[in-house]
Amino acid sequence: MSNLNLQDALSAIDIQADWVGLREVKESTTYRIIRDGNPQANSRGADHGVMVEVLADGQFGYYGCNKLDHGSIAKAAEKALQQAKAAAKNPLFEFTAEARPVTKGKFQSPFQQSAEALSAGKLNEIMLKAYHQLKVNDQIVSAHAMAMIIETESNFVSSNGSDVEQNFLMVQSDYSAMANKGNIYQRRTDNHCLQIGMEEFDEDMVLARANRVGEQALELLDADDCPTENTNLVLAPDQMMLQIHESVGHALEVDRILGDERNYAGWSFVREADFGKLQYGSKIMNITFDPTVDNQFACYGYDDGGLKAERDFIIKDGLLVKGLGGKESQLRSGVPGVANFRASSWNRAPIDRMANLNLEPGDSTFDEIIAAVDHGVYMETNRSWSIDDYRNKFQFGCEYGKLIENGKLTKTLKNPNYRAISNPFWNSLKMLGNQDTFEVYGTPYCGKGEPNQAIRVGHASPVCLFENVEVFGGA
Numbered sequence: 352m353s354n355l356n357l358q359d360a361l362s363a364i365d366i367q368a369d370w371v372g373l374r375e376v377k378e379s380t381t382y383r384i385i386r387d388g389n390p391q392a393n394s395r396g397a398d399h400g401v402m403v404e405v406l407a408d409g410q411f412g413y414y415g416c417n418k419l420d421h422g423s424i425a426k427a428a429e430k431a432l433q434q435a436k437a438a439a440k441n442p443l444f445e446f447t448a449e450a451r452p453v454t455k456g457k458f459q460s461p462f463q464q465s466a467e468a469l470s471a472g473k474l475n476e477i478m479l480k481a482y483h484q485l486k487v488n489d490q491i492v493s494a495h496a497m498a499m500i501i502e503t504e505s506n507f508v509s510s511n512g513s514d515v516e517q518n519f520l521m522v523q524s525d526y527s528a529m530a531n532k533g534n535i536y537q538r539r540t541d542n543h544c545l546q547i548g549m550e551e552f553d554e555d556m557v558l559a560r561a562n563r564v565g566e567q568a569l570e571l572l573d574a575d576d577c578p579t580e581n582t583n584l585v586l587a588p589d590q591m592m593l594q595i596h597e598s599v600g601h602a603l604e605v606d607r608i609l610g611d612e613r614n615y616a617g618w619s620f621v622r623e624a625d626f627g628k629l630q631y632g633s634k635i636m637n638i639t640f641d642p643t644v645d646n647q648f649a650c651y652g653y654d655d656g657g658l659k660a661e662r663d664f665i666i667k668d669g670l671l672v673k674g675l676g677g678k679e680s681q682l683r684s685g686v687p688g689v690a691n692f693r694a695s696s697w698n699r700a701p702i703d704r705m706a707n708l709n710l711e712p713g714d715s716t717f718d719e720i721i722a723a724v725d726h727g728v729y730m731e732t733n734r735s736w737s738i739d740d741y742r743n744k745f746q747f748g749c750e751y752g753k754l755i756e757n758g759k760l761t762k763t764l765k766n767p768n769y770r771a772i773s774n775p776f777w778n779s780l781k782m783l784g785n786q787d788t789f790e791v792y793g794t795p796y797c798g799k800g801e802p803n804q805a806i807r808v809g810h811a812s813p814v815c816l817f818e819n820v821e822v823f824g825g826a
Contacts, residue, residue, distance in 0.1 A: 713783025
């Protein structure tokens with residue numbers, strides 16, 4: 352990672368503290384973007400620093416440092432100690448080193464082709480070809496193809512013996528086309544966020560995805576508006592990604608439930624007493640926290656508090672059983688949680704964050720789900736969203752829809768939207784697609800915390816059928 356030896360830097364810290372931790376993060380981000388036929392970004396940025404954490408008088412203090420010498424890190428430890436002692440004057444909870452379990456281990460993102468396997472010139476060439484594939488005809492008035500490559504090295508050591516090394520290779524690919532006819536504008540997109548290598552940019556696969564986006568953008572220009580009615584709703588996995596994220600993930604973050612986010616990113620309709628009691632959804636709803644899924648965006652071996660990451664049920668048979676709370680929140684609340692105490696960078700303190708949060712598949716094929724619907728609407732790909740401060744009432748708009756009539760997909764619909772309330776909506780879940788319909792997605796920009804932290808999250812889901820949902824059209 353660097354010439355810095357973290358163990359030696361830790362040994363050089365001489366302060367009166369109950370526990371000290373050092374988390375070094377080195378990250379490089381590469382962008383290759385073609386917009387409307389022209390290179391818009393061809394850049395590579397780097398960031399490198401250490402977060403010093405200190406436990407004293409029952410409180411944690413933090414201080415970030417981007418000068419990677421022992422003296423600077425030792426001074427940062429003194430600043431972190433001051434933060435901890437200041438917090439101890441008005442404690443909400445008194446912590447011990449139990450909040451930082453001793454952990455040793457390594458993690459490496461799975462990939463077939465390393466970041467060096469594809470030259471900058473070749474990747475730019477593929478993005479340009481993708482743009483031309485998106486530009487099906489002159490009715491595509493704007494299009495872009497984007498590749499983002501993130502390489503991250505993280506190392507964590509602590510005074511009670513933790514030593515964790517994690518290396519990540521993360522990729523985002525995004526293809527978008529805007530079509531126009533008269534006063535009608537329709538956008539179609541295709542976005543992947545994965546822990547994967549340069550195999551994500553296989554040229555044939557990229558061009559096939561881009562062509563589909565361009566063709567469907569044109570198709571939407573002549574489509575009917577989505578009807579306004581209460582009906583059956585079938586959601587594709589790429590829309591379920593956001594549905595899970597907003598109405599399950601954020602609602603179950605334990606620090607949010609405790610009120611830590613209330614003045615910034617909102618509270619939650621869920622209370623501590625609901626765990627083990629609240630029927631969050633129908634009996635076929637099973638949500639897992641799973642940072643072990645190969646290639647999913649938020650895979651990792653250990654969270655930033657040193658807790659080993661393991662697959663666990665958050666919701667089982669529709670019943671809420673665990674919260675998205677790391678060790679600190681578990682101690683504060685008494686709510687059982689998971690290893691999701693994460694920071695977005697070296698200059699941020701860890702907080703409760705989603706990671707890979709997935710809806711487990713059922714046993715129905717896509718055709719069987721559609722065949723079970725006499726009348727309804729099928730929707731793909733989020734376009735807009737709104738949800739209240741309690742993660743309760745929501746409204747989502749999608750890019751692409753199909754009318755379902757007599758068990759068959761019929762005409763294409765533009766501007767499909769739906770609205771509902773989280774708990775009744777999930778209890779209306781009627782059918783789940785099987786493993787063949789199960790798809791993995793993610794987002795690099797989930798925002799939370801003060802100061803703000805944009806972090807990477809993964810979600811996976813099968814196709815889902817919900818009953819009696821309010822759908823509506825409109826721009």
